[in-house]
Amino acid sequence: MVQTGRTAATREALGPTLVRLAREGLDIVVVDADLGVSTTAAQFGREFPERFFTMGVAEQNAVGVAAGLAATGKVAFVSSFAVFIPGHCYDQVRMAVAQPNLNVKIAASHGGIVTGEDGASAQSLEDLALMLALPTFRVIVPADVVECAQAIEEAARRYGPFYIRMVRPKVPVIYDESYRFQLGKAHRLREGEDVTIMAIGVMVPAALEAAEILAREGIGCRVLNMASLRPLDEEAIVAAARETGGIVTAEDHSVHGGLGSLVTRVTARGCPVPVACVGMETFGTSGRWDELLQHFELTPQRLAAEARRLVERKRGEG
Amino acid sequence: MRRHIIRMTAAAGSGHPGGSLSCVEILVALYFHALRHDPANPYWPQRDRFVLSKGHATPAYYAVLAEAGYFPPEELLTFRRLGSRLQGHTVMGCPPGVEMSAGALGMGLSFAVGLALGARLDGADWRVYCLLSDGDCNEGQTWEAAMAAAHHRLDGLTAIVDYNRIQNDGFSDYAHYRGDDSRDRTGGWVGPDGYTVNIMSLEPFADKWRAFGWHVLECDGHDLRQVTAALDEAKGVRGRPTVVICHTVKGKGVSFMEHNPAFHGKAPTAEQAEQALRELEG
Numbered sequence: 001m002v003q004t005g006r007t008a009a010t011r012e013a014l015g016p017t018l019v020r021l022a023r024e025g026l027d028i029v030v031v032d033a034d035l036g037v038s039t040t041a042a043q044f045g046r047e048f049p050e051r052f053f054t055m056g057v058a059e060q061n062a063v064g065v066a067a068g069l070a071a072t073g074k075v076a077f078v079s080s081f082a083v084f085i086p087g088h089c090y091d092q093v094r095m096a097v098a099q100p101n102l103n104v105k106i107a108a109s110h111g112g113i114v115t116g117e118d119g120a121s122a123q124s125l126e127d128l129a130l131m132l133a134l135p136t137f138r139v140i141v142p143a144d145v146v147e148c149a150q151a152i153e154e155a156a157r158r159y160g161p162f163y164i165r166m167v168r169p170k171v172p173v174i175y176d177e178s179y180r181f182q183l184g185k186a187h188r189l190r191e192g193e194d195v196t197i198m199a200i201g202v203m204v205p206a207a208l209e210a211a212e213i214l215a216r217e218g219i220g221c222r223v224l225n226m227a228s229l230r231p232l233d234e235e236a237i238v239a240a241a242r243e244t245g246g247i248v249t250a251e252d253h254s255v256h257g258g259l260g261s262l263v264t265r266v267t268a269r270g271c272p273v274p275v276a277c278v279g280m281e282t283f284g285t286s287g288r289w290d291e292l293l294q295h296f297e298l299t300p301q302r303l304a305a306e307a308r309r310l311v312e313r314k315r316g317e318g
Numbered sequence: 319m320r321r322h323i324i325r326m327t328a329a330a331g332s333g334h335p336g337g338s339l340s341c342v343e344i345l346v347a348l349y350f351h352a353l354r355h356d357p358a359n360p361y362w363p364q365r366d367r368f369v370l371s372k373g374h375a376t377p378a379y380y381a382v383l384a385e386a387g388y389f390p391p392e393e394l395l396t397f398r399r400l401g402s403r404l405q406g407h408t409v410m411g412c413p414p415g416v417e418m419s420a421g422a423l424g425m426g427l428s429f430a431v432g433l434a435l436g437a438r439l440d441g442a443d444w445r446v447y448c449l450l451s452d453g454d455c456n457e458g459q460t461w462e463a464a465m466a467a468a469h470h471r472l473d474g475l476t477a478i479v480d481y482n483r484i485q486n487d488g489f490s491d492y493a494h495y496r497g498d499d500s501r502d503r504t505g506g507w508v509g510p511d512g513y514t515v516n517i518m519s520l521e522p523f524a525d526k527w528r529a530f531g532w533h534v535l536e537c538d539g540h541d542l543r544q545v546t547a548a549l550d551e552a553k554g555v556r557g558r559p560t561v562v563i564c565h566t567v568k569g570k571g572v573s574f575m576e577h578n579p580a581f582h583g584k585a586p587t588a589e590q591a592e593q594a595l596r597e598l599e600g
Binding site: 050053056058061062063064066067068074091095096099 | 439
């Protein structure tokens with residue numbers, strides 16, 4: 001574990017993982033909506049042409065077709081960008097997959113402002129809120145390519161609807177192959193008793209960097225990777241609240257309906273402590289992904305500042 | 319069947335009698351002729367699949383399932399009640415035999431395409447049927463699915479349209495409208511009787527399906543012999559899917575419901591139900 005120095009896009013895990021699982025005999029099919037090259041799902045199509053179904057740029061139909069295939073016993077992956085699935089076809093996801101609890105896995109790439117230069121229309125900042133509102137969906141936001149491959153395998157091997165959010169750019173790889181993703185478990189990346197940062201996706205490496213900054217100031221910051229948003233590790237959240245007294249949540253997503261909303265709901269009932277929710281509060285814009293993170297203050301410095309404020313507040317009250 | 323529909327909607331105080339009465343013969347042709355199925359074994363893997371896309375036609379659908387033996391007809395009167403398996407719009411597996419959840423129009427044909435692709439991948443010979451409404455064919459998703467079905471040459475798939483030309487707000491085109499005649503007007507408008515006229519004409523309907531690559535059959539959707547013959551013919555078509563456009567009458571069989579948009583989504587009162595049942599007995 002931690003900071004391998006390598007970079008990779010989480011979406012790079014999709015094609016190779018599906019190919020490997022199908023070779024192992026899993027009854028996988030892939031429904032594609034003309035973005036399989038971008039999501040890497042097309043690699044599966046080259047290997048298993050009879051199991052790869054092109055639907056054109058028609059996401060509503062693609063989701064319905066995936067549901068139909070799932071109803072015949074297939075493990076049906078449907079893949080696109082998050083602005084299109086669920087963004088373009090939320091009712092189909094709700095009616096054709098979530099309500100009948102069918103074995104459909106949505107692998108959505110291009111989550112968040114890190115989608116970059118394509119601008120606001122392509123940057124999905126609402127997908128987690130939408131997916132978390134559907135009670136039968138498991139929702140996972142892998143932090144890096146290693147975790148993403150394991151999350152895809154987990155989704156393929158378990159029955160039921162899954163949503164896996166991936167990103168476009170090459171981001172830091174923080175895990176090595178010894179890492180084991182556990183559905184419903186937060187992964188504690190760093191110990192600390194003064195404050196906790198809970199992060200998902202590209203904000204996980206930022207949280208680790210923030211903890212380094214805080215350590216230099218003598219503040220012990222716990223860092224949790226909250227990749228499994230549903231099922232949610234409520235125990236880890238309550239423990240962090242009780243043991244560190246303050247939580248910063250960090251996500252490349254709207255502050256409404258994502259990680260911050262989940263965490264505050266749990267702390268409000270389980271152990272009320274101050275929670276600072278860092279995320280997007282406006283639409284994005286065009287720019288390089290790393291510039292955008294700076295522009296919208298989704299940075300280690302911002303996370304450290306929020307954490308510092310929580311620690312100072314706690315000390316002031318104490 | 320029609321008496322079930324009247325009793326169910328009247329007892330529930332809500333529901334969709336009009337579009338249920340229009341598809342009675344279609345459902346009877348499917349469940350008592352075309353479909354390979356076993357009501358005692360609703361999850362039989364080799365069964366033909368029937369997908370009701372017009373998920374509001376539950377009164378007719380539940381009635382045919384009950385008459386076919388999927389569940390006791392007495393349960394029909396629990397329709398739309400708390401605790402009943404018979405929700406207002408379909409829920410997959412409730413009761414067993416219901417192949418898919420529906421209620422938001424436009425979704426059934428995509429699901430049917432997925433089923434047909436799955437059957438072909440497995441080398442299975444079961445067929446897929448999907449019943450669509452006018453409203454279903456307003457939805458873009460239906461045409462996405464139509465394009466995909468032809469593209470993938472799904473000859474194991476038969477779509478059936480209950481083409482009654484009346485929808486929630488009124489008349490999809492002029493076919494049954496008896497008010498003012500302003501055929502040169504563009505778009506739709508609200509007529510003096512409060513109904514919307516010319517909501518979204520589907521004509522030339524058969525040509526649209528042909529242009530999408532389908533084999534097209536048309537018939538009188540209330541003539542059981544014609545419907546069964548069309549479904550039989552569809553089984554023999556190779557290399558493309560078939561659509562059977564069934565010309566039907568909304569509210570068929572009850573004088574005051576026929577061609578009447580008022581009974582799209584409204585149940586008959588006790589009095590109206592009594593009159594309807596009298597007509598249907600005769």
